[in-house]
Amino acid sequence: MKILVTGGAGxxxxxxxxxxxxxxxxVVALDNLxxxxxxxxxxxxxxxxxEHASSGDGRYELVEGDVRDADLVSELVADADYVYxxxxxxxxxxxxENPRKYDEVNVDGTLNLLDAARETGIERFVMASSSSVYGKPRYLPYDEEHPTTxxxxxxxxxxxxxxxxxAYSEVYDLxxxxxxxxxVYxxxxxPNMAISNFVSRCLDGRSPVVYGxxxxxxxxxxxxxxxxxxxALLDTDAADGEAINVGSTDNIEIETLAEEIRDQLAPDLDLVYEDRHDADAEHTHASTERAAELLGYEPEYTIREGVSAFIDWYRENREWYEPLVRNS
Ligand code: NAD
Structure with missing residues (x-):
């Protein structure tokens, strides 16, 4: 299959x-780096x-470009079977700080891809959305019926x-x-996310920072x-027209997670607390029943298993990753 992955270097x-x-x-990865x-x-x-491509797996090409460039997007979508x-x-x-840029990239960029997809016809269009669409929880875990505010x-x-x-799925039969x-971690x-912050700071002998x-x-x-x-979405159209939760269901308090990582990596360090930002969600927790039903989705990793896999990876890649985390 020919697959266009936007943000494919991210x-x-x-x-x-x-x-x-x-x-x-x-794979063609479109990314503006x-x-x-x-x-x-x-x-x-x-x-x-x-490396994977040169060792005889599939093909890989990076196109350095922008999803806001409608002509480039049309050209790439025309050549794809799937768009991720x-x-x-x-x-x-x-x-x-800069809401308009989010609108231009996240909304207009998506529309460029959708327009190209409906014009040329593709097998499927899959978009990365976010638990941030829910806003303040009226109940938890969020299911897909939860209000979006x-x-x-x-x-x-x-x-x-x-x-x-x-809407494009409904109106244009896409x-x-x-x-x-x-x-996701x-x-x-x-680098600017909680788990990389906790792990890198603890291994570096600096206190992990907890917001709020x-x-x-x-x-x-x-x-x-x-x-x-x-x-899973390569093989099924069962979820067409839907927005579906993809979470771990294994919920944890941020402070507990910071303490567990600290206890494992640097037990002598204290946690440092800084102000929480108003835009940060207080609680997120996913019901993944819909994803299980439509995609056969079953999260394999508990948080502790995933964090442990991340720490193993971090240790193996510390030499190049840690300075970049510190830089970001
Ligand atoms: P990321 O920043 O690592 O990846 C996004 C990629 O998109 C980057 O490589 C960036 O260079 C590229 N990009 C940005 N603007 C672009 C543009 N105008 N044209 C072309 N490329 C552009 O972020 P991520 O964490 O990998 O997130 C991937 C997707 O998942 C995003 O859509 C994000 O909103 C969504 N998401 C992420 C999380 C998470 O926890 N990481 C949670 C919910 C949703």
Whole structure:
């Protein structure tokens, strides 16, 4: 299959691209190598995909470009069987500083891809959405019927984009799905997220930073589970027109997680507490019943298993990853 992965040099898009190359598909990764965090992390991802391709798996090509460039997007979609749209301006807090950019990249960029997909016709369009679309919880775990009232420009942009995905599926008969990811972590993860902060600071002899009192809860989801949900969508149109949760269901308080990582890696360090940002979600927790029903999705990693896998990976890759985390 020919698969276009937007954001294919990023954290999640990179894992999806890598898996498809390993499985023998022809992958084109469209990414503008946005300097939101140290771009050298993305270069490692690109290198890994190239290595898989040169060792005889599928093919891999990086196109350095922007999802806001409608002509480029049309050209690439015309040549694809599937589009896995992972490119976005990520970051809840940063979206408060510059909301318009989030709209341009996350909403207009998605529309460029959707328009190209409906014009040329593709097998399926899969978009990365986010638990941020839910906003303040009325009940937990969130199921897909929960009201969507995002409290950040990032969440609003993701909600707008996924509504377009579902509307295009309905109106233009496009096979299209949005997956609402819940706080994803794993190898090559974005450095400015809780788990990379806790692990890198503890291994570096610096106190892990907890925002707020740490009573916030999260469904941290290991990236391999997210990849499996995406891979499942190669073979089924059962989820067309829907936005579906992809989480771990294994919920944990942030302070507890920071303490556990600290106890394991640097028991002498104290946790440091800094102000919580208003746009940060207080609690997220996923019901994944719909994903199980439609995609056969079963998260394999508990948080403790995933964190332990991440720490193993971090130790093996510390030499190049740690300076880049510190840089970001
Ligand atoms: P990431 O920043 O590592 O990956 C996004 C990639 O998109 C980057 O490589 C970036 O260079 C690229 N990009 C940004 N703007 C672009 C543009 N205009 N044109 C082309 N490429 C562009 O982030 P990630 O954590 O891998 O997130 C991937 C997707 O998953 C995003 O859509 C994000 O909103 C969504 N998501 C992530 C999480 C998470 O916890 N990481 C949670 C929910 C949803």
């Amino acid at each position: 954290f999640i898009g990179g894992h999806i691209a890598e898996r498809f190359v390993v499985d023998g598909h022809d 946005d300097p939101f965090y140290d771009v050298d992390i993305k270069r490692h991802t690109i290198e890994r995909c190239r 749209h992972q490119a976005a301006q990520a970051g809840v807090r940063q979206s408060v 995002p409290v950040s420009p990032y969440g609003a942009s993701k909600l707008a984009a996924e509504r377009y995905v579902c 096979s299209a799905v949005a997956l609402r990811y819940f706080t 794993g190898p090559r993860m974005r 009192d740490g009573s916030q809860t999260r469904d941290f989801t290991f990236v391999e589970d997210v990849v499996e949900a995406n891979v």
